[in-house]
Each structure stands twice: as C-alpha cells, then as structure tokens.
Amino acid sequence: MARYLARRLVTLVGIVIIISIGAFYLIHLLPGDPATVILGTGDSPQNRARLYAQLGLNRPVIEQYFVWIKNVLHGNLGTSFISQVPVWTTIRAALPIDLEMIVISQIISFAVAIPLAMSSAKRPDSWFDRFLGAFSFTMLSIPAFILVVVLVLVVAIKLAVPHTGVSSYVPLTQDWVTNLESMALPSLVLAIGSVTVYYRVLRSDLIATLQQEFITLARSKGISQRRILWRHALRPSSVALLGTAGVNIGGLLAGGFIVQYLLDIPGLGYTLVNSIGLSDYLVVQGIVLVVSVGVIVINFVFDFLITLVDPRIARE
Amino acid sequence: MSDETLLRVREVTTTFDTPQGRLTAVDGVSFDLAAHESLGVVGESGSGKTVLSRTIMGLQPRRGVSVTGSVLLNGTEVVGASEDAKRELWGRQVAMVFQDPMTSLNPVVKVGRQIDEVLRVRLGMGRPAARARAIELLEMVGIPAAATRYGAYPHSLSGGMRQRVVIAIALAGSPQLLLADEPTTGLDVTIQAQILNLLDEVQGRLGMSMILVTHDLGVVATRTSRLVVMYAGRVVETGTTRDVFARHRMPYTRALLESSPKVSNPSHTRLAVIPGRPPNLLELPPGCAFAPRCAYATDRCASERPVLEPADEPGHLFACFNPLPPRAGSPS
Numbered sequence: 001m002a003r004y005l006a007r008r009l010v011t012l013v014g015i016v017i018i019i020s021i022g023a024f025y026l027i028h029l030l031p032g033d034p035a036t037v038i039l040g041t042g043d044s045p046q047n048r049a050r051l052y053a054q055l056g057l058n059r060p061v062i063e064q065y066f067v068w069i070k071n072v073l074h075g076n077l078g079t080s081f082i083s084q085v086p087v088w089t090t091i092r093a094a095l096p097i098d099l100e101m102i103v104i105s106q107i108i109s110f111a112v113a114i115p116l117a118m119s120s121a122k123r124p125d126s127w128f129d130r131f132l133g134a135f136s137f138t139m140l141s142i143p144a145f146i147l148v149v150v151l152v153l154v155v156a157i158k159l160a161v162p163h164t165g166v167s168s169y170v171p172l173t174q175d176w177v178t179n180l181e182s183m184a185l186p187s188l189v190l191a192i193g194s195v196t197v198y199y200r201v202l203r204s205d206l207i208a209t210l211q212q213e214f215i216t217l218a219r220s221k222g223i224s225q226r227r228i229l230w231r232h233a234l235r236p237s238s239v240a241l242l243g244t245a246g247v248n249i250g251g252l253l254a255g256g257f258i259v260q261y262l263l264d265i266p267g268l269g270y271t272l273v274n275s276i277g278l279s280d281y282l283v284v285q286g287i288v289l290v291v292s293v294g295v296i297v298i299n300f301v302f303d304f305l306i307t308l309v310d311p312r313i314a315r316e
Numbered sequence: 317m318s319d320e321t322l323l324r325v326r327e328v329t330t331t332f333d334t335p336q337g338r339l340t341a342v343d344g345v346s347f348d349l350a351a352h353e354s355l356g357v358v359g360e361s362g363s364g365k366t367v368l369s370r371t372i373m374g375l376q377p378r379r380g381v382s383v384t385g386s387v388l389l390n391g392t393e394v395v396g397a398s399e400d401a402k403r404e405l406w407g408r409q410v411a412m413v414f415q416d417p418m419t420s421l422n423p424v425v426k427v428g429r430q431i432d433e434v435l436r437v438r439l440g441m442g443r444p445a446a447r448a449r450a451i452e453l454l455e456m457v458g459i460p461a462a463a464t465r466y467g468a469y470p471h472s473l474s475g476g477m478r479q480r481v482v483i484a485i486a487l488a489g490s491p492q493l494l495l496a497d498e499p500t501t502g503l504d505v506t507i508q509a510q511i512l513n514l515l516d517e518v519q520g521r522l523g524m525s526m527i528l529v530t531h532d533l534g535v536v537a538t539r540t541s542r543l544v545v546m547y548a549g550r551v552v553e554t555g556t557t558r559d560v561f562a563r564h565r566m567p568y569t570r571a572l573l574e575s576s577p578k579v580s581n582p583s584h585t586r587l588a589v590i591p592g593r594p595p596n597l598l599e600l601p602p603g604c605a606f607a608p609r610c611a612y613a614t615d616r617c618a619s620e621r622p623v624l625e626p627a628d629e630p631g632h633l634f635a636c637f638n639p640l641p642p643r644a645g646s647p648s
C-alpha cells in the first residue's frame with residue numbers, strides 16, 4: 001500500500017509542477033506587457049520599478065519562473081498592486097470560508113445520501129426508489145443560483161431565520177452562532193448538489209454488491225439486514241463513491257463562487273471573481289495555484305481513503 | 317416423525333417467475349434426514365439441487381420465488397417462515413458451505429472478522445473471546461498459522477484456504493445441519509479431496525447432519541450414507557448409497573455413474589456421456605423428463621409421469637416405468 005501511495009504522490013508532485021508553470025505563465029498569456037497586466041489600474045512609475053525588482057521582469061522567462069516559484073515556496077505570492085495587500089493574506093482570509101462550507105456540506109451530503117441509497121438499493125424499483133430517482137434527477141437539474149434565490153426567499157425572508165440571508169459575513173472564530181446561521185444556506189445548496197450525485201453513484205453500486213454471493217453468505221449467518229448493509233455491502237460499494245466525492249469536493253473549492261457571490265460571502269470564489277473584475281492578476285494567479293494544489297491534495301486524500309476501504313486496490 | 321429425524325422435507329416445490337414464464341426448479345421433493353446422518357444430493361447442472369439446498373435453508377432471494385410444501389427443521393417450519401424466524405435458524409441450526417470461495421467471502425473484511433461475526437452477533441461473545449474462538453476454528457479447519465491468518469484479507473489466501481474459511485464460518489454457530497453446495501467445484505482437483513475429507517471429518521467430530529450437493533457421484537460414494545438422485549427438479553431415485561450404486565433401477569442413475577471417471581478404468585477408456593441436454597425447465601414434457609435422452613424410453617414414458625415406487629430394498633425408491641433389472645445395475 002505504501003508503494004502504491006508513493007507512486008501516486010510522485011505523479012501528483014509532477015502535476016503540481018505543471019500547474020505551477022501554467023499559473024506562472026497566466027500573466028504572460030494575457031495581452032500586453034506583463035507589468036501592465038499586473039499593475040492594471042495601479043500603473044505608476046514607482047509601482048512599475050518595484051514590480052520589475054520583485055519579479056525580475058527584465059530577465060529571461062525561465063529565470064523569472066524560478067524566481068517566482070522560490071518566492072511561492074516561501075509563502076510569498078507577491079503583493080497586489082491594487083489593494084496593496086500581500087496575496088497570501090487575502091487568500092488566507094478567504095480559504096477557511098470555503099473549507100467550512102465544504103466540510104458542512106459534505107457532512108450533510110454523506111449523512112443523507114448513504115441512508116437514502118441503502119433504502120433504495122434494498123428494494124430497487126420500489127415506489128420509494130423510483131420517487132427518489134426522479135426527485136434526485138430534478139434536483140440535479142436545478143442550477144445553484146435558482147436554489148439560492150428560492151432558499152433565501154423561503155428561509156431568510158418568509159421564515160425570517162436571522163443571518164441566513166447573510167448581510168455581512170462574520171468569521172467562525174468571532175461569533176460561531178451567527179457564522180453558522182449565515183453558512184447554512186450556501187452549505188445546503190452545495191450539499192443538495194452533492195447528495196444527488198452521491199446517492200446515484202452509491203445506489204447503483206449497492207445494488208450490484210447486494211447481488212454478490214458474499215452477501216448471501218452473510219445472510220446465511222443470520223445477521224440483521226441493517227448489519228448486512230452497513231457492514232458487508234457499504235464498504236465494497238463505496239470505491240466509486242469516494243472517487244466521485246474526491247472530484248466533487250475539488251470542484252467545490254472556489255466552485256462555490258456563484259453561491260458566495262449571491263450571498264456576499266467573501267470566500268475564495270468570491271475573491272476570485274472580484275479580482276478578475278479588478279484585473280488584480282496576482283491575486284488571480286495565487287488563487288489558481290492554491291485551488292489547483294488543493295484539488296490535488298483532496299484527490300490524494302480520497303485515493304488514500306479508497307485503499308483503506310478496499311485493500312485490493314493497493315495491490316501490485 | 318421419529319426423535320432421530322432432524323430434517324423432514326415434504327413435497328417441496330420451488331418456482332421462479334422469469335420473463336419467459338414460471339419455472340419449476342424443484343418439483344415435489346420429499347425426504348428425511350436423521351441426526352448425524354449425511355445425505356448426498358446428486359444430479360446434473362440444472363437438476364435443481366442447488367435450489368433445493370437453498371430452499372431447505374429458506375435462503376432464496378426475496379422476490380420472484382415461491383415455495384410450497386414443508387421443510388421441518390428440528391420442528392421448525394422453514395417454508396413460509398418470516399425473515400426474522402429464519403434468521404434465528406441460520407448459523408445456529410443450519411449453515412451452508414457455498415460453491416465458490418472466490419465469491420462467497422467478503423473481499424474487504426478480514427477473514428477472522430467474518431468468522432467472529434457469527435460468534436459475536438449470534439452467540440453474543442465478547443470481542444476477545446470471539447477472536448480466540450475464531451482462531452480455534454481456523455485451526456480446526458486446517459489453516460496453518462491461524463493467528464496470523466485471522467487478520468488476512470480473502471484475496472491473500474488460496475482457493476482451498478478460502479473454502480476452509482467458509483467452512484469455519486459455517487461451523488462457528490455449531491449448527492446441527494450443514495448444507496454443502498458443490499463445495500469443491502471452484503477448486504483445483506488436488507484440493508478437492510482435502511476439502512471433502514475435512515467436511516467428512518468435522519461432520520463426524522461435531523455430530524452434525526450434512527447434505528452434500530454435487531454432480532459428481534465419486535464425491536458422495538464414500539462420504540454419505542444415503543443418496544437422492546435428482547433430474548429436472550424431481551427425485552428420480554433414492555436409497556442407501558450402497559443400493560444406489562450397486563442396485564440402481566433408474567436408467568438416469570446408471571448414466572450418471574457411467575459418466576463419472578474411475579481410476580480402475582484402463583487407460584484411454586472413453587468416458588460415457590449422457591446424450592442430449594438437460595431439459596428446458598420452462599417446457600417440460602408431460603411424461604418422464606428424462607425420456608427424450610433415455611435408451612429404454614417407451615411411448616408411455618413420453619405421456620405419463622412415473623412416480624417413486626419402492627424397490628426390493630427398504631428405503632430404496634425409483635421413478636421409472638422400464639427400470640433396469642434388480643441386481644444387474646452394477647455399471648459395466
């Protein structure tokens with residue numbers, strides 16, 4: 001298993017390097033002189049001189065990359081010439097919001113999807129299964145921005161639950177009650193998207209697993225159906241689920257920007273959209289890099305979880 | 317029903333609803349099994365022997381199956397019993413050794429855990445006690461380094477070892493009846509005899525009754541005291557193993573015996589085959605199901621179904637209008 005993971009890790013490091021080159025080159029891809037691109041509206045002779053010193057813009061591109069990557073590895077993603085705030089400071093303020101949204105939404109998703117998938121798989125094609133199948137398909141086809149608007153209308157306005165409409169965001173460490181209230185709707189919207197996918201993936205794998213002979217053997221032991229589902233069927237059925245979850249969660253990192261933007265929650269996605277609007281390309285570059293590495297780390301973690309769930313995967 | 321009878325099977329019929337229509341896999345089967353007795357159920361593939369063993373256990377899929385008749389196991393009716401009631405029997409009264417150990421063990425659960433699940437859930441043992449007992453069971457079924465193997469996953473064990481684990485699982489609840497459904501079909505020839513000898517040994521040692529289901533008469537010859545020969549879901553001959561081998565009356569039984577290879581045959585002896593194919597259970601002829609393949613068949617065989625009738629020996633029954641002459645049945 002260690003060898004399998006080590007090999008995965010080597011691949012991932014390679015991917016990170018390629019992504020870093022892409023993120024670095026982003027600035028050079030945009031039309032115009034990189035200095036103009038980076039400085040944007042903050043272009044002035046003083047700023048221009050500082051930028052040239054910081055990025056070594058008069059040196060060859062390859063050398064510039066190594067200067068940049070060395071800074072990145074030291075946690076220095078540059079300082080925005082528009083806000084005059086270090087890029088890493090901006091990201092560090094936004095990232096926990098995304099992580100909190102992801103954690104809450106995924107707890108809800110798994111807690112809902114697993115029992116639902118089991119109930120469906122126990123009796124495939126029962127009315128319950130058919131209803132859920134149709135319902136999940138409907139939910140899957142509703143865009144997130146519609147869900148947000150509807151939920152705000154119902155929960156924040158009609159039911160008047162405080163802070164769920166999020167007028168001003170409060171960090172978790174400052175006031176956790178207010179924070180959780182304002183995180184409820186965006187997390188729920190993300191969870192609804194995840195639940196439908198997880199439910200469908202797990203349901204079909206559970207149905208296939210329940211046909212297996214080892215389930216009949218488990219039944220022949222005289223153990224309860226609940227125990228058969230949780231102890232014998234869930235684990236061998238969850239390889240595809242975990243793979244899907246890894247990809248899905250990676251997508252939620254910064255992918256929740258529609259929800260964040262609609263509700264004014266200053267997460268990574270919100271910051272990214274704002275920075276693009278302000279042509280603050282150093283921040284864009286930083287977020288692209290952090291999100292890419294984040295996606296890769298998440299996928300690696302889920303690969304590892306898969307080897308725990310099914311020890312056969314890590315053989316060879 | 318005498319005190320000694322552990323299992324009483326009466327007129328058991330199992331039908332499946334298939335898209336092509338209703339299929340009768342087991343058709344009016346009756347027999348008794350005494351405590352400590354071992355019975356062989358033999359027949360070709362599709363003769364209903366596997367379905368019969370699952371019906372006895374009540375282990376059919378939930379839907380599309382209907383069973384009539386009566387299976388009385390230690391005084392408890394299995395046919396029509398609720399899932400809860402059957403769960404009480406499973407593991408403790410009756411256990412099954414499955415056909416293919418490659419698919420019958422959970423691939424993601426350590427083998428030791430699969431054994432001690434019975435001990436913990438059904439016998440209420442604590443974790444340390446269950447672990448110790450599971451290792452004991454692994455030793456009993458002949459697994460070397462049992463304590464280490466306890467933590468192994470099925471994929472790291474050979475087919476023979478896996479089947480030993482399956483047997484250990486079946487023995488964990490000390491059942492009175494062990495159903496072995498083609499327990500050696502998925503194994504190498506060299507391993508088959510070991511597994512059969514193991515089953516034989518534990519059956520004797522633990523005083524269980526055993527039903528050994530197989531297509532190979534060689535398997536049951538020395539290991540069971542009585543035989544039930546099945547064809548197209550029906551019992552066509554039954555009796556003591558000795559009588560069925562030496563004094564069988566049903567031509568199908570002879571055909572089965574002749575198609576089983578024997579070491580005593582001279583080299584290059586061509587193995588006899590049964591001509592034709594097993595019948596389509598959806599379109600059974602009105603008469604004897606074996607008639608189309610039978611050398612002795614007459615017009616009557618095609619139109620009228622023979623019922624079991626007694627032969628000369630006590631307990632020996634056969635269903636045939638043109639039986640082989642008594643005492644002349646020894647295969648050539």
